[in-house]
Amino acid sequence: MKRLCVVLLLMLGLSLAGGTAAASGGESHKYVGAKKCKSCHKKEAIGNQYGKWSESKHATAFETLASDKAKEWAADAGVSNPQTDEKCVKCHVTAYGVAAELLSDRFDVKAGVQCEACHGAGKDYRKKKVMVDREKAEAKGLRPKNEMEKACTACHNDESPAWDAKRYSLADGSTAGFDYDAAKKKIAHPVPEGYDAMAESGAD
Ligand code: HEC
Ligand code: HEC
Ligand code: HEC
Numbered sequence: 522m523k524r525l526c527v528v529l530l531l532m533l534g535l536s537l538a539g540g541t542a543a544a545s546g547g548e549s550h551k552y553v554g555a556k557k558c559k560s561c562h563k564k565e566a567i568g569n570q571y572g573k574w575s576e577s578k579h580a581t582a583f584e585t586l587a588s589d590k591a592k593e594w595a596a597d598a599g600v601s602n603p604q605t606d607e608k609c610v611k612c613h614v615t616a617y618g619v620a621a622e623l624l625s626d627r628f629d630v631k632a633g634v635q636c637e638a639c640h641g642a643g644k645d646y647r648k649k650k651v652m653v654d655r656e657k658a659e660a661k662g663l664r665p666k667n668e669m670e671k672a673c674t675a676c677h678n679d680e681s682p683a684w685d686a687k688r689y690s691l692a693d694g695s696t697a698g699f700d701y702d703a704a705k706k707k708i709a710h711p712v713p714e715g716y717d718a719m720a721e722s723g724a725d
């Protein structure tokens with residue numbers, strides 16, 4: 522399976538050398554993929570973050586690169602296949618350009634912009650006893666809240682062809698830009714007030 526993933530990555534033409542849009546520097550935690558967050562985060566009691574994410578556009582960001590619009594924008598950028606060209610793929614997947622040994626065996630690059638693109642590589646913080654303690658989780662790779670906006674703007678920036686398309690669609694001709702607070706609301710997936718992790722049994 523590991524070999525298959527590596528081959529897939531090579532097919533996608535991903536650079537394995539780091540230094541990318543979406544990955545922050547100096548990472549040492551492994552990426553596990555959204556399916557590994559699902560066992561706990563699909564429960565209604567905790568807020569079903571997995572369900573909300575899987576219905577969001579982030580989950581299908583890689584598929585979007587096969588759309589007619591993508592092909593049109595790719596042609597403008599001199600790109601022949603947006604699903605294999607770094608110029609597009611780097612912002613439409615998770616962990617782009619991260620060294621292969623930092624991707625777990627079953628990591629699925631086609632699953633788009635997954636939890637860890639925003640929250641950080643999860644292999645070491647996803648255990649329940651770590652997760653329930655924000656400080657411990659951050660020590661093991663969970664991205665602090667005050668660094669979250671930076672994660673968004675690694676992709677939501679003027680290098681994206683969508684940036685222009687949005688601007689042109691505004692009636693007053695102004696720049697859409699990226700409004701973190703508004704964008705955060707659109708993708709909100711909070712833990713409901715009163716949720717008590719200790720009161721429930723389950724995977725740890
Ligand atoms: C074994 C179960 C489990 C798994 C697997 C798991 N989590 Fe959690 N997670 C929890 C629990 C329990 C909490 C605590 C919720 C609370 O009390 O507010 C939590 C909290 C969080 C929080 C909020 C932290 C805070 O204190 O604000 C984030 C973000 C998060 N998880 C992301 C993830 C991601 C991303 C993955 C997959 C890489 C993942 N979790 C996998 C159980 C899990
Ligand atoms: C710098 C990061 C970045 C790069 C590079 C990038 N994209 Fe995107 N793309 C985004 C973001 C962010 C959005 C979502 C914009 C929004 O909704 O605010 C997006 C959205 C899209 C959409 C959906 C637009 C819609 O209105 O439904 C398409 C299609 C797309 N990109 C194609 C491409 C193609 C083709 C390339 C390569 C030529 C590319 N992208 C390169 C970040 C990027
Ligand atoms: C596009 C970025 C992004 C993705 C993808 C994403 N999240 Fe989040 N997540 C956020 C942001 C932003 C917050 C709110 C942070 C804050 O409170 O400032 C958040 C908050 C959370 C919280 C805490 C909510 C609370 O009430 O404090 C949990 C738990 C969580 N995410 C889990 C997940 C899981 C599990 C996935 C994947 C299934 C996921 N997230 C996917 C950006 C993302």
Ligand code: HEC
Pocket residue numbers: 543577578579581582583585611612613614615634638639669670672673674675676677701704705707708
């Ligand atoms: C790895 C790159 C990447 C990161 C990181 C990222 N995004 Fe996105 N985001 C995208 C792409 C690509 C799309 C467009 C997907 C599509 O249309 O298929 C998008 C779409 C969106 C949309 C439009 C979704 C909708 O349903 O209308 C919002 C809102 C958004 N992102 C907010 C955020 C926020 C907030 C953060 C940070 C907490 C964030 N994004 C982080 C790449 C990213």
